[in-house]
Amino acid sequence: MAASDDTRVRPAPREPAGANEGSGLVGRRGRALIAPRVTGQVRYTDDLALPRMLFGRLVRCPHPHARIVGIDATRALARPGVVAVITGKDLPERFGIIPWTPDEYPLALDRARFVGDAVAAVCATDERAAHEAADLVDVEYEILPAATDLDGAIARPEVGLGRAGTDNVSKEVALAFGDVDGLLAASDVVVEGEIHYEGSAHAPIETHCALAQLDKNGLLTVWSTTQVPHYLHRELSRVLRLPPTRIRVVQPPIGGAFGGKSEPFSLEFCAAKLAMVTGRPVKFLYTREEEFYAHRGRHPMRIRMKVGAMADGTLTAVDAETAIDGGAYSSFGLVTSYYSGQLLTLPAFAQAYRFKSTRYFTNKPPCGPKRGHGSVQPRFAFETALDKLAVALGLDPIDLRRRNLVPPDSTTLNGLRVTSNGIAQCLDAVESASGWAERRGKLGVGRGLGVASSAYISGTNYAIYPNDMPQSAVQLKVDRSGVVTVFSGQSEIGQGCDAMLAVIVADELGLDLGSVRVVSGDTDLAPVDLGAYSSRGTFMNGNAALSAAREVRHKLVAAVAEKLGVTPREVLVTRGALCVAADPARGVPVTEAIALAEAKFGTLGAVGFYNTPKLGADYRGGTIGASPAYSFTAHVAEVAVDLETGKVDVVRVWAAHDCGKALCPTAVEGQIAGSVYMGAAEALFEEHVIGKDGLHLGPNLLDYRIPTTLDVPDIVPLIVESDDPEGPRGAKEAGEGPLHPSIPAIANAIFDAVGVRIDRLPFSPSRVLAALRAAARARPAAE
Amino acid sequence: MLPLPVFDYHRPRTLAEAVALLATLGDRARVLAGGTDLLPNMKHGLVEPDHLVSIGRIEELRGLALAPATASAPERLVVGAGVRLGELADSLLARRVAPALAEAAASVGGPHHRAMGTLGGNVCLDTRCRYYNQTHFWRKALGYCLKKDGTACHVVKGGQNCVAAASNDTAPALVALGADLEILGAAGARTVAARDFYTADGLRNTVLAPGEIVVRVALPVAVRRRSAFEKLRRRGAIDFPLLSVAAVVDRDEAGAIARVDVVVSALGARPRRLRAAQDVAPGSDPAVVIASVAAAARRECKPLTNLDEDAEWRRDMVPVVVKRALVRALAQG
Numbered sequence A: 001m002a003a004s005d006d007t008r009v010r011p012a013p014r015e016p017a018g019a020n021e022g023s024g025l026v027g028r029r030g031r032a033l034i035a036p037r038v039t040g041q042v043r044y045t046d047d048l049a050l051p052r053m054l055f056g057r058l059v060r061c062p063h064p065h066a067r068i069v070g071i072d073a074t075r076a077l078a079r080p081g082v083v084a085v086i087t088g089k090d091l092p093e094r095f096g097i098i099p100w101t102p103d104e105y106p107l108a109l110d111r112a113r114f115v116g117d118a119v120a121a122v123c124a125t126d127e128r129a130a131h132e133a134a135d136l137v138d139v140e141y142e143i144l145p146a147a148t149d150l151d152g153a154i155a156r157p158e159v160g161l162g163r164a165g166t167d168n169v170s171k172e173v174a175l176a177f178g179d180v181d182g183l184l185a186a187s188d189v190v191v192e193g194e195i196h197y198e199g200s201a202h203a204p205i206e207t208h209c210a211l212a213q214l215d216k217n218g219l220l221t222v223w224s225t226t227q228v229p230h231y232l233h234r235e236l237s238r239v240l241r242l243p244p245t246r247i248r249v250v251q252p253p254i255g256g257a258f259g260g261k262s263e264p265f266s267l268e269f270c271a272a273k274l275a276m277v278t279g280r281p282v283k284f285l286y287t288r289e290e291e292f293y294a295h296r297g298r299h300p301m302r303i304r305m306k307v308g309a310m311a312d313g314t315l316t317a318v319d320a321e322t323a324i325d326g327g328a329y330s331s332f333g334l335v336t337s338y339y340s341g342q343l344l345t346l347p348a349f350a351q352a353y354r355f356k357s358t359r360y361f362t363n364k365p366p367c368g369p370k371r372g373h374g375s376v377q378p379r380f381a382f383e384t385a386l387d388k389l390a391v392a393l394g395l396d397p398i399d400l401r402r403r404n405l406v407p408p409d410s411t412t413l414n415g416l417r418v419t420s421n422g423i424a425q426c427l428d429a430v431e432s433a434s435g436w437a438e439r440r441g442k443l444g445v446g447r448g449l450g451v452a453s454s455a456y457i458s459g460t461n462y463a464i465y466p467n468d469m470p471q472s473a474v475q476l477k478v479d480r481s482g483v484v485t486v487f488s489g490q491s492e493i494g495q496g497c498d499a500m501l502a503v504i505v506a507d508e509l510g511l512d513l514g515s516v517r518v519v520s521g522d523t524d525l526a527p528v529d530l531g532a533y534s535s536r537g538t539f540m541n542g543n544a545a546l547s548a549a550r551e552v553r554h555k556l557v558a559a560v561a562e563k564l565g566v567t568p569r570e571v572l573v574t575r576g577a578l579c580v581a582a583d584p585a586r587g588v589p590v591t592e593a594i595a596l597a598e599a600k601f602g603t604l605g606a607v608g609f610y611n612t613p614k615l616g617a618d619y620r621g622g623t624i625g626a627s628p629a630y631s632f633t634a635h636v637a638e639v640a641v642d643l644e645t646g647k648v649d650v651v652r653v654w655a656a657h658d659c660g661k662a663l664c665p666t667a668v669e670g671q672i673a674g675s676v677y678m679g680a681a682e683a684l685f686e687e688h689v690i691g692k693d694g695l696h697l698g699p700n701l702l703d704y705r706i707p708t709t710l711d712v713p714d715i716v717p718l719i720v721e722s723d724d725p726e727g728p729r730g731a732k733e734a735g736e737g738p739l740h741p742s743i744p745a746i747a748n749a750i751f752d753a754v755g756v757r758i759d760r761l762p763f764s765p766s767r768v769l770a771a772l773r774a775a776a777r778a779r780p781a782a783e
Numbered sequence B: 001m002l003p004l005p006v007f008d009y010h011r012p013r014t015l016a017e018a019v020a021l022l023a024t025l026g027d028r029a030r031v032l033a034g035g036t037d038l039l040p041n042m043k044h045g046l047v048e049p050d051h052l053v054s055i056g057r058i059e060e061l062r063g064l065a066l067a068p069a070t071a072s073a074p075e076r077l078v079v080g081a082g083v084r085l086g087e088l089a090d091s092l093l094a095r096r097v098a099p100a101l102a103e104a105a106a107s108v109g110g111p112h113h114r115a116m117g118t119l120g121g122n123v124c125l126d127t128r129c130r131y132y133n134q135t136h137f138w139r140k141a142l143g144y145c146l147k148k149d150g151t152a153c154h155v156v157k158g159g160q161n162c163v164a165a166a167s168n169d170t171a172p173a174l175v176a177l178g179a180d181l182e183i184l185g186a187a188g189a190r191t192v193a194a195r196d197f198y199t200a201d202g203l204r205n206t207v208l209a210p211g212e213i214v215v216r217v218a219l220p221v222a223v224r225r226r227s228a229f230e231k232l233r234r235r236g237a238i239d240f241p242l243l244s245v246a247a248v249v250d251r252d253e254a255g256a257i258a259r260v261d262v263v264v265s266a267l268g269a270r271p272r273r274l275r276a277a278q279d280v281a282p283g284s285d286p287a288v289v290i291a292s293v294a295a296a297a298r299r300e301c302k303p304l305t306n307l308d309e310d311a312e313w314r315r316d317m318v319p320v321v322v323k324r325a326l327v328r329a330l331a332q333g
């Protein structure tokens, strides 16, 4: 494997068969380490309070596009309790998560680009005063022409939101693999369609919050609801023009992120700047409305796609053209543009592929990465196209996919290296669990089953800023009391990565979970990890932890072997003790093993790190989408459609996910359930709509409807384990992949139930009813 | 979090005290019951009272019981304005004698809203509109509207009247069930029929005078009265109604239809009593009643763009929801 000749790579060595000792925690069910979270003991960022703390509030632009003529803070500063006001001029440095496209200021410098863009910040002695003072900052605007949707951005280049100001283009990607036109022309069937996705938000329960303090030694500490402490550290240093040595970023436990907190935001810079200006701690907490303006939600996309097939179901070629609505700023848009095409070539694909994706700027809240970044929308287009092909060819949609699967240990059309691949088992699992063969087509009018499949990355091989250093690392500290502390740069955002690390380390060292502490998300305490995005945590940080733990284990084994007078190979690690494999009555408790090892080797500890092997193909963009391992998912959804109202009820979803190895099955099932929930939410309810006037249609959780417990389908999670050769103990990702098939499986089930295809999300009752009526009109009267 | 504006808080223990206090404070004061509507509205800057008079401690506003028939009135279900919606929804008595009301209460918001929200607060709920129930920042960016701070209506362009929607679920049930509202003010007590309580003015859709308190609700019960409530909404909970319909059917001794009343709400500011239902002749065939009232409902009701859902679809749903309510009311033995 490429990994072995790359010295930077330290994939954890696969243990030979029979040496699978450990405390047996890997693969065991349990609600590891979440008790404080579910009992309300966890302290979130907004729970933090410091003496003399001030409260910040951003002043936001009420126009979709405007030049800032002048800002007068006199009235605000005159209000009792107000301590300071800053504007763009106080922080005149661009930032952006992608180093090539920094295009945001903490506070707009001369142009505000959407309703809600931040133009000034106030801080005051209490929250109410801060809110009132923000209203008293007088901003004079010159209103500029605006583009508030894709059509506007395409038709009116003169709005000039692009880099050169002559168009609204954010990024263009065009890639082609194989003879698309020839194969399409030679196909027995070609289906063509256009789908519309209006965009959705992450809607985490915890809104963004940041607290900053400058201490008397000149150290700036920023506590933030970020899922990328390391990038925030770098950007704070750049924008505030402070050396990184004077900044510490702490990420307290997070109440939901889903990608919406994976880049720096105005509040972090403003809290820091105001703390520096006033000498007092400053806290910002976004309101629910502001959460919708900070956004970075899933991009609106309009995708035209052609897919061809031969009569036997062999897919021939895919041709896609995608217009992406990026909102006001670049965010991760460069990556989004690639992902909208690059991630489609697994698990079932064609022999030729061409895609052209253009991301446009619009005068809307900026879009970014949301769980399943860039690839959920094209997955909807593609998997519904496959369903149409199956109908046209008279094939079972599951069989159609089976016929075109990319095999394990292969390379995709666009050059992605595939290792473990459990998609065939996923399809088998949902087929049998759902009773597909017996039940499909026999559920009566209004009820139907639909299938879809997908694949997703377990991290990417590409750091956001080019560098040769590890992408992920941990440090292990082993205390002679028997406590092992894992210092990890990963961000625990509720996804369970702390528990994952604890399971891996405890298992390796013969400990129980109560003996392992995880300290994560603190740039002073933990080594660098790039953050909680791209589903990289388990694969990368897990590997880093495994290699550190193995280093410590070898020392424990060596010390115990010496004490018992056997060779290290004869020592077995079990829960609580290290013993002689052939004579388990001879052994020492793990705490004693630690003491022996500390006496023999000196203070115990280890670092572990991970970097991907060199991956990706040799063309421009060929590394984007390249991952050390891919997860695979298949869903079958069962829906019931109310023919009178058009309301779709997703009754049940069977979701099979290949996560390589379920280190903690309970957590994997939780991720599957969360993904299905979020996918069904986007399919049925959630729609982030900005009106023609640039106003959000309802930036609150009454108008922006997330499903309640009464609206959630029954979810049947099915875990498939393909045992990845490079994953930690065989594991791959489980956080984002399981979302992808949700929307197309539901769409395909609606077709099965009532014979209509809804190509615009969400499948709201009004849309479904309109489609049902149109279909009834189109049916010949004879029927 | 959006901060609450500053206000003075009063907590009288008797009705008399509350009414006197409200009379003194005048229009600077508001009655606070469960607060589930008033407090969010204050955070949005929609109402700006200097004083809140909490009626939560007033014993006289509690109670849910049958009042026996008197010489002048039939047997009645009497529900105090301070009764929580959850209590009303769970009350076996209410479910038996006035199912439409209990079902309406059960369909309000989510469990937390029903635990705090009161019947009185629901009866007096402010009208709602997608252009109105937003933050101050949002409304400012829009340019406000004539219900608050502005001069134009965004629903009826050029319109001079506010057509914000009556969104209280119990209102159509109370109107359909022929409830009376007992009201107390500094000027004395009065009784207003629920059907006369609401007006077509979205700015202020009740006849309640400033300083008046709704004390209790009384509705006549009848042995052969059946009722049902249906609500159109996107989610299974939380959502305000996109349409709400209460249907009441009285049977005669032989079991034939004696009288039908159907009220549709979440249209404009006032719940709408369907003429076609009142016109149903005694003895009509149930299937014909359902079909004809549902069809007439579509003609009589015109959902507006005041709520955040496709108005055409809501219009199409009027007969569907009316039918479902009638079917259930007629199905009961």
Ligand SMILES: Cc1cc2nc3c(=O)[nH]c(=O)nc-3n(C[C@H](O)[C@H](O)[C@H](O)COP(=O)(O)OP(=O)(O)OC[C@H]3O[C@@H](n4cnc5c(N)ncnc54)[C@H](O)[C@@H]3O)c2cc1C
Pocket: A702, B030, B031, B032, B033, B034, B035, B036, B037, B038, B039, B040, B055, B081, B082, B085, B107, B108, B109, B110, B113, B116, B117, B118, B119, B120, B121, B122, B123, B124, B125, B126, B167, B168, B169, B170, B212, B213, B214, B215, B238, B239, B240, B241
């Ligand atoms: C997320 C959410 C969802 C909701 N969903 C629904 C829904 O689906 N259906 C629905 O109907 N409502 C809904 N509501 C609104 C509200 O929760 C209920 O209408 C509730 O019944 C209001 O009662 P309250 O006691 O909380 O009223 P309050 O908020 O205390 O008062 C509401 C108004 O009535 C006045 N008032 C209260 N009591 C009296 C009285 N006795 N006499 C005179 N005036 C009085 C107050 O001054 C105020 O103007 C929802 C609210 C929220 C926040």
Ligand code: SF4
Pocket: B128, B129, B130, B131, B132, B145, B146, B147, B148, B152, B153, B154, B155, B156, B161, B162, B163, B164, B202, B306
């Ligand atoms: S109906 Fe018109 S005036 Fe009334 S709240 Fe809505 S927009 Fe305002």
